[in-house]
Amino acid sequence: MKKIQLDSRLAAAASFARRGKAFADVGTDHASLPIYLVGEGIAPRGVASDINEGPITRARINISGAGLGEKIAAVRTDGLSGLEEYAPEDVYVLGMGGELIWRIVSASELAKREGVRLIMQPMTRAAELRRGLTEGGFSIIDESLAEDERLGDGRIYQIIAAEYTGVREEYGEVELILGRHNIARGGEKLKKLADFAAEVLLTRARGLESASRDATPERKLAADILAAVKEKK
Ligand SMILES: C[S@@+](CC[C@H](N)C(=O)[O-])C[C@H]1O[C@@H](n2cnc3c(N)ncnc32)[C@H](O)[C@@H]1O
Structure with missing residues (x-):
């Protein structure tokens, strides 16, 4: 076979x-x-x-x-x-x-x-x-x-x-996006995933801000995502 x-x-x-x-x-x-x-x-x-x-x-x-x-x-x-x-x-x-x-x-x-x-x-x-x-x-x-x-x-x-x-x-929101076990394990793939997720949020934030709208939640979540991964390095 x-x-x-x-x-x-x-x-x-x-x-x-x-x-x-x-x-x-x-x-x-x-x-x-x-x-x-x-x-x-x-x-x-x-x-x-x-x-x-x-x-x-x-x-x-x-x-x-x-x-x-x-x-x-x-x-x-x-x-x-x-x-x-x-x-x-x-x-x-x-x-x-x-x-x-x-x-x-x-x-x-x-x-x-x-x-x-x-x-x-x-x-x-x-x-x-x-x-x-x-x-x-x-x-x-x-x-x-x-x-x-x-x-x-x-x-x-x-x-x-x-x-x-x-x-x-x-x-929590960051765990929902990246996964609790993935965060605990860390590594390069997790970092790539986090960079991508943060970039999606920051793009959304820029869009909101250019329409004079508040993007504080998007910016905070992006920062939290990057921080969760940084702590693992
Ligand atoms: C992109 S393919 C993924 C194929 C394979 N599981 C993989 O991961 O490579 C998605 C498949 O799910 C099927 N699908 C979509 N909705 C479904 C449902 N409700 N129940 C069963 N199959 C479904 C589609 O017909 C399609 O063949």
Whole structure:
């Protein structure tokens, strides 16, 4: 069987996999992650799902091409709906906007099941995803950052692993944006992420000020973000 080589973003998500656990990959598109997890013997079986016909057809073709049709089901569905019968324990929701990921997670009872771990990778609005998770009783158990050097665009991807506890956790604004575990760990990728987040806020501040409006909150948050990273150096 031909081996699948994951890019750094998907490899970082796969590194949260728990060996031997069945999985669901929601919004699978090419089914690269499911083929990798089963092909490498990390997971025994799983389900690859997608809401759209094109991606799920692509996934089916790739799964059967890899000879893994017996071990990876391919299902066309919205979010986690109907995936209970596959009893996934590691649930991946990768490569979508943070708000969409939270909509998918919050709409599902499966996401709250004991033993289920969510592994999420928001392309945008990571803070909104963290806000939903922490206010909704999910505990963020770990995080990591990835950069795709091949693209050379300096973009930093966030990967967030969470489990439902029912306990609401208090997070500050900077933690929502950068991630509590990421801040504790520090490093160059965190610094790049912080620089980018601060620059977005400062651009917004300049826009407000040029319209004679107050930008004190934006400037303060940008400064807090940079300070949180500086303390780690
Ligand atoms: C940009 S692709 C990401 C593919 C892959 N997960 C990755 O990270 O490389 C997003 C995929 O999510 C699917 N999608 C969007 N909304 C969805 C939903 N509500 N439920 C399931 N899949 C969804 C899209 O059809 C698309 O194939």
